[in-house]
Amino acid sequence: MSPRRMPQGGRIDRARPIRFRFDGKDFSGHAGDTLASALLANGVTLFGRSFKYHRPRGVIAAGVDEPNALVTLLRGDIREPNIPATQVEIFEGLVAESQNRFPSLDYDVATANQLAGGVFSAGFYYKTFMGPVVGPLKGTRFWMFCEHFIRRAAGLGRAGYVADPDRYERMNAFCDVLVAGGGPAGLMAARQAAESGARVIIADLEPEFGGSAKWSGEAIDGKPAAEWAKEVTEALAAMANVRLLPRTTVWGYYDGNTLAALERVADHKPAADKGEPRHRHWTIRAGAVVLATGAFERPIVFPGNDRPGIMLADAAVRYAREFGVACGSTVTVFTNNDSAYRAAAALAEAGATVAAIVDVRSEISGEARALATKAGGELLPGHAVTATAGGKALAGISVQRLREGEITGQPRSVSTDCLLVSGGFSPAIHLASQAGAAPKWDDRLQAFLPPEPAQKWFGAGAFLGHFTTAQALADGLAVGARAVGGKAPRKSATPAVEAGELDIAPAPVFEIHPPGKPGKAFVDFQHDVNAEDVRLAHHEGFVSVEHLKRYTTLGMATDQGKTSNVPGLAIMAEARGVAIPEVGTTRFRPPFTAVSLGALAAERYGELKPDRLTPMHDWHLENGATMYSAGLWYRPMIYGGRGETVEQAYVREARAVRDSVGIVDVSTLGKIMVQGPDAADFLDRVYTNKFSTLPVMKARYGLMLREDGIAYDDGTTWRLAENDFLMTTTTANAGKVMQNLEYLLDIVWPDLKVTLTSVSDEWAGAAVSGPKSRDVLTACVKGTAVDNETLPFMGIVRGEIDSVPVLICRLSFSGELAYEVYCGAGHGVHVWEALMAAGKRFGIVPYGLEALGTLRIEKGHVTGAEIDGRTTARDLYLDWMLSQKKPFVGSMMMDREGLAGEDRARLVGVVALDDRPLGGGAHIVEYNDPAEFRDSIGHITATCYSPALGKYIGLALIRGGKKRHGSRAYVSDPLRKRFGPVEIVSHHFFDPEGSRMHG
Structure with missing residues (x-):
């Protein structure tokens, strides 16, 4: 034994x-x-x-x-x-x-x-x-x-x-009533709701239902509480409309009565059974929720209160009655409420010797005195524990008299190897707090109680501060009926409980602070936050509850302050000379307890994410492309030759575009059909520039702002008919733009007659760029000419390539003469191969995203790296696109003082003067000292080696923008151990006049 x-x-x-x-x-x-x-x-x-x-x-x-x-x-x-x-x-x-x-x-x-x-x-x-x-x-x-x-x-x-x-699993469940907590209140609520025919889920984090009442020594309906709980559990398990989830913690409460729960399916086994997950994550959508999550006992803060052998009184009773374990041979109890007396009596009954019961209160109830007599220990009312002794285990304590909050008299030693502490109870209101609203302070219970419901939930038992089993059973019976709209059978009666009633409302004593007494008094045991830390936070001005938490780390550990929050607030309240509710409390956030990342991800890990492939994906692989993920899409990075580095490959591809002709897959661009009588008006409101004046079969570059005036997305929109537009967006923002447009039509301008259709996956696209691009199209396009008169810059024509209908727009991202060719996705490879065949005699090369990025950096075009959620049109020198003749989304906010300051970071180009690569994200500084880390004047957004300039270049956002052209600075990139001189220049590195693309 x-x-x-x-x-x-x-x-x-x-x-x-x-x-x-x-x-x-x-x-x-x-x-x-x-x-x-x-x-x-x-x-x-x-x-x-x-x-x-x-x-x-x-x-x-x-x-x-x-x-x-x-x-x-x-x-x-x-x-x-x-x-x-x-x-x-x-x-x-x-x-x-x-x-x-x-x-x-x-x-x-x-x-x-x-x-x-x-x-x-x-x-x-x-x-x-x-x-x-x-x-x-x-x-x-x-x-x-x-x-x-x-x-x-x-x-x-x-x-x-x-x-x-291990394997993890996700489940979705729907129910009429979710009961969180399987103690007496939860069991009664579940039974009441289930007997009405409602679909019920009851979850409890323990292996067995019944809560701590099972081992309280009480009798319910004339039978031991554990036996009663077992009978009710078995009755629920036999009902087809009930799902029991033991070992399951409801850890998050979200909008729409959606709750998250973690079921520990196999943690109690050496290994999961065949086909069984280790953890199962539940997303539960409930018509109503019953919160019967119980309460946590609190410690009392006093010098040396962290020594091994000191534990919560309720925990010691549970170890004795649930697990048959004595936490000590000689037990002392220290309390500010009656509940610990029952613990002392229970441990004495289990065979422990109770040395003393130390109570900070001078007046003790008759019920508590009777239990003290039963426990057999010396009763010391109006006393407090002021010190402890021992090394790796408790050996004894010091007790002194407590009068009106002051320690008096000489310390008295008590030999004990186990000190049980009870500082009152804090209801586990975390889920209710997550569901909305702040908790309420109850002065009698010296605890925070749940807020008024912001969603359809009902509380029961200790969660409401009702700490007796009789109250919990009555609550469960009542809320079980309320959760189903009063449809539960009325015949049920509250089970009778045979137990003495104790007043466990504590005295408002959370800390014992004997003057001049050595030893730390801990508030948060896990992060070693002691009472003096809280007072220091007050002294240094961190008196807000949120500042207290972050400055001291109080309540930030894995237990999330379940035992430490209220004592910490009480000490701050005393230091400030105010009541605890004036100090406030932090709002509880999910998760209630730790949740495994495996359960959150379940099958969503590794290469199992959805991959979007363009119609030409297989062709790219067969022709030597190195692919990489661009958002959800896979796109060619380079078409590398034998022995080529990535830089050598993209420089070769970009040079071929500048010298002759190249082709790139642009199928991933977002494509949205905007159609209807008010389509042009809608686009005028969405874009900063005007689209209602755009002629049919012409395209225009457009810029969108967010409502706060920040740049959002850019792209071209093509007018295919009077009320028929094809909008293109950046690859990364296609979904966000579509969602935003739908929001504007549904909520902001519901009167507009406009239909939106995402057609991104319906079209395959190829951009043919370079001085010989027109020659390539002339060789293969039928049904239309592509000369300068028929197809001017930003013009659109319809034609055929090898009998496939195509839509061609002359526009350029590279700065070269260029065309975008679109066809049905099913014909993508056929048209691509026809373009490659037509361009063979002109030396056409396929090029990937690295070369595409190089060409756009040389030309100074912006993408998501510059439209990063912080920049404005002026920052990017796109203010020429801001119409003064019409309102548009963001126009009311874009001229705010903070967005128009001259010292804002604005778009420039940078050239490395030491012939070394630049790194995206590197800072630009004005001082020539690699060991210093001082003010940055901006950062690099995109870099490449420029074959047109023969230098390493980059785009950057730098304070002052154009005013710094021609000046020198330094790139500071300590993580990549890079420091060196750069010249700040215009972001238009190549052909700033645009003569090549207009030729």
């Missing part, structure tokens, strides 16, 4: 021993144990080391609120860090290790950090690593010097590098 395993009791199966390893040592537990309960049963008190100070830490809680006992699970080479030991169900062969220690948990060299405790206070990083380094490394930032060491020390668990071999 394990040293702290009780001879009987609990849900564990003593006939089924299970072997597992922790930190290289073999242990034995039983089926039904968690890793935390099994280790406690084996006498283990030390589970890990704290984040900053590497202090010894033990188990505090028994559920998802556990902040200390985080472990890494090992399955072969797979490492899964930061899992609460309280949530790990042991199985044969389980291997786990502790975290944040070196070389071992018992002997951790980083405990030396405790000697520098004052240095590691709140704001440590912000204040320490901003200054310059002096001495031999002068000239570098202190952060740059220290970053390597900090990153090695940061974090808790260590992730692995091996790919996750």
Whole structure:
């Protein structure tokens, strides 16, 4: 028998021993144990080391609120860090290790950090690593010097590098009622709703339904609570309209009563069964939601409150009654409410010796006194724990009298190896907060309660601050009927509960702060945030709850402040001299508990994303193209020859276009038909320039702005008939533009008679560019001439190529004489090959995106790299396109002072003066010192080697724009170890007059 395993009791199966390893040592537990309960049963008190100070830490809680006992699970080479030991169900062969220690948990060299405790206070990083380094490394930032060491020390668990071999699954479910929480309130609500015929899903994060009431010692309807819960669960399981989801956490509440849940299908097994996922992610759309998520017990903040052997009173009762584990042999209880008295009595009944019950309140209820007598320990009302003793385990505590919030008298020692703490309860209102609105403070319960519903949800039980089983059952019965519109049977009655009623509204005492007493009093155990850190945040002006959180990291750990938020707010409130609700609380965000990335992605990983292929895709592959992903599309990067580098290939292709003729696949451009009597008017409102004056069979370049005046997208639109336009967009923005146009027609201008049709996939497109491009078309196009008179710049004609109807527009992205040829997607390869055959005698070459980018950079055309969501038409010198004769989307906002400043970053060209490549994203600076990192005047957006100029060039957005033409600066790119001189020039590197494309 394990040293702290009780001879009987609990849900564990003593006939089924299970072997597992922790930190290289073999242990034995039983089926039904968690890793935390099994280790406690084996006498283990030390589970890990704290984040900053590497202090010894033990188990505090028994559920998802556990902040200390985080472990890494090992399955072969797979490492899964930061899992609460309280949530790990042991199985044969389980291997786990502790975290944040070196070389071992018992002997951790980083405990030396405790000697520098004052240095590691709140704001440590912000204040320490901003200054310059002096001495031999002068000239570098202190952060740059220290970053390597900090990153090695940061974090808790260590992730692995091996790919996750497990399978994950996504499910969608629809129900009339979703019940989150499987305690008495949730079970009653589910039964009431189900008996009305409603489709019900009930989810609980534990392996069994019934909640903590199962092990409370109470009787429901004359039978033990665990037996009652089992009967109700079995009845629900037998109903065809009910789905039970144990081991399932509802972690997110979104609009439209859509909730997200994670089912841990196989975490409790050595391996998933055949065809079974490890985790299953549920997206549940519910008509109504019942939130019966319970509450979390809070600790009390006092010096030395993090020592192993100190835990929440409720957790100790759960370990005793659910797992048959005694958390200590001599127990002391420290509380500010009546609930801990029941815990003391329960542990005494289980065989523990209760040394004392320490209560900050001077007046104790009769019910609590009766339980204290039953527990057998000394009752110390009006006292507080002010210090603890021991190394890697608790050995004793110091107790002093507490009068009107002040510590008085001499400390008294109490020998104990287990201190149970209860500072009141915080309802688990996270899902309600996610669903909308801020929580409400309840002064009697000293806790935040859920907000008024912003969606169709109903609360029940401890979630509402109703902490007795009788209240929970009554709530469940009521909301189960309300969730289905009162259709549930009325015959049901609230089950009778046999238990004494206790007042667990706590005294407003969250911290014991004895003057001059050594020892840190911790608020957030996982991030080592102590009470003095909170007071320091107040002293330095970080009094907003959001600033407090970020400055101290309070509540930012994996437990998301489940035990620390309210004590932290209480300490800040005291420092400010205001009530807790005036300090406020952070709004809870999803997820409620950690969610595996594998479950979120499920089958959506690796190469399983949808790939869009142009009609000529196979031709490109057969002719030596190297493909890469451009958004969802696969496009040729280069058509490389044997031994060619990427640069050599694209330079050859771009030079061929400038010298003769090239062809590029442009099928990926977005193509939208805009049709109807008001089509021209609609385009005038969408584009910055006018389209209602565009002649039929002509095209015009257009620019769109967002409503805030920022550049959005550009492209050409072709007028094919009076009320028939073909709009082209950039490849990346095709879907966004279509969505925005539909929004404008549906919401902003519903009176316009316009129809939109996406035809991107219906057309194959090829751009033929270069001085010989007209010759190529003349050789193969039938049914129309393509001379300058018939097909002028921006003109459109219809014709045929090898009997296939085509639409040809003369426009240029390369700066050369160029044409875009469109045909039905099914004829794409046929037309492409006909163009290649016609261009053979002119030396036609296919070219990819790298050459296309080179040609556009030389010409100074902008793309998404420059239209990046921050630039305006003026920044890109496209203000000539801003009509003064009509309003358009963004016209009211584009002249705001902040968008018209002379010091804005504007489009320029840069030329490398040291004949070395430039890098996209590199900064441009004015100082000639590679070791300095000071103000940037802009950044490079796109770069290439220019065959036309014989230099490395780039486009950039630089403060001052044209005013800097002819000046010199430096490219600073420390990540790629690149620093060198550049000249700032016009972004029109090549043929600025446009003579080549107009020829």
